[in-house]
Amino acid sequence: MQRLSGKVAIVTGASAGIGRATAKLFAAEGAKVVIAARREAELETLAAEIASEGGEAAFLAGDVQSEDYAKALVALAVSRFGRLDIAYNNAGTLGEMGPTSGVSEAGWSAALATNLTSAFLGAKHQIPEMAKHGGGSVIFTSTFVGYSFAFPGTAAYAASKAGLIGLTQALAAEYGPQGVRVNAILPGAVDTPMYRDMNDTAESQAFVTGLHALKRVARPEELARSVLYLASDDSSFVTGTASLVDGGASITRT
Numbered sequence: 001m002q003r004l005s006g007k008v009a010i011v012t013g014a015s016a017g018i019g020r021a022t023a024k025l026f027a028a029e030g031a032k033v034v035i036a037a038r039r040e041a042e043l044e045t046l047a048a049e050i051a052s053e054g055g056e057a058a059f060l061a062g063d064v065q066s067e068d069y070a071k072a073l074v075a076l077a078v079s080r081f082g083r084l085d086i087a088y089n090n091a092g093t094l095g096e097m098g099p100t101s102g103v104s105e106a107g108w109s110a111a112l113a114t115n116l117t118s119a120f121l122g123a124k125h126q127i128p129e130m131a132k133h134g135g136g137s138v139i140f141t142s143t144f145v146g147y148s149f150a151f152p153g154t155a156a157y158a159a160s161k162a163g164l165i166g167l168t169q170a171l172a173a174e175y176g177p178q179g180v181r182v183n184a185i186l187p188g189a190v191d192t193p194m195y196r197d198m199n200d201t202a203e204s205q206a207f208v209t210g211l212h213a214l215k216r217v218a219r220p221e222e223l224a225r226s227v228l229y230l231a232s233d234d235s236s237f238v239t240g241t242a243s244l245v246d247g248g249a250s251i252t253r254t
Contacts, residue, residue: 003029004232005029009087009088010086010126012118014035014046017220019035020220021221021223023057024049025221028055033057034060034081036062036064040059044059058077065114066121067124067125084126086231088141089138092115095115097156097157098153103155111160115163116164123171131179139183139185141184141187142161142168145158147186149249165186168183168240172239183239184241186243189247190218191220205217211249213251
């Protein structure tokens with residue numbers, strides 16, 4: 001039995017990494033998906049892949065920092081598929097890295113806009129549509145960085161992603177009575193283009209691998225499975241959580 005049969009989902013940051021893997025898994029589990037990212041060619045390719053595997057997908061390229069784009073994604077879900085049940089607000093950026101004393105105000109603001117404000121704007125328009133049909137599930141991608149672990153030179157990234165946890169809790173408390181659940185996943189290191197940009201040497205990759213109890217980094221498909229759990233009715237009594245999916249990085253000291 002497909003776990004998302006009859007559901008309609010939005011997935012942002014769907015052109016690569018965790019978002020791409022999750023969009024494909026949602027479709028395989030029966031959801032009709034609206035996929036979103038900046039790169040239209042990658043979205044078109046993904047939509048074609050989903051269709052070739054028997055799924056249904058619509059796509060719209062745009063900037064998640066735009067409230068008009070957040071509105072347009074919900075409108076596309078409703079016009080194409082009739083409703084909205086699931087939103088995985090996954091788009092994110094590493095932002096400006098380096099010593100905090102050297103981070104520009106523009107770089108700080110850009111990280112918050114992409115990682116935190118975009119999630120707020122998405123949820124702002126997704127939740128009312130879900131509530132019309134008795135509820136739904138909103139999921140954010142936070143991170144273990146700034147929660148159970150810290151790296152020098154990541155202030156904007158850590159702060160913006162940690163902010164998602166507070167947003168998760170506030171929305172869960174506010175909209176629980178309307179049947180809308182809100183949760184965040186906190187991945188450890190995942191083998192994505194962003195991970196490879198941040199760890200571009202064998203030494204750096206070996207160091208990060210060693211931080212995890214499993215002594216490896218995750219595949220995007222492994223994170224997608226955790227998102228699927230939160231999207232599905234399997235997690236019907238789960239809301240307001242910051243769910244570590246970190247390969248044991250939070251408890252490893254060896």
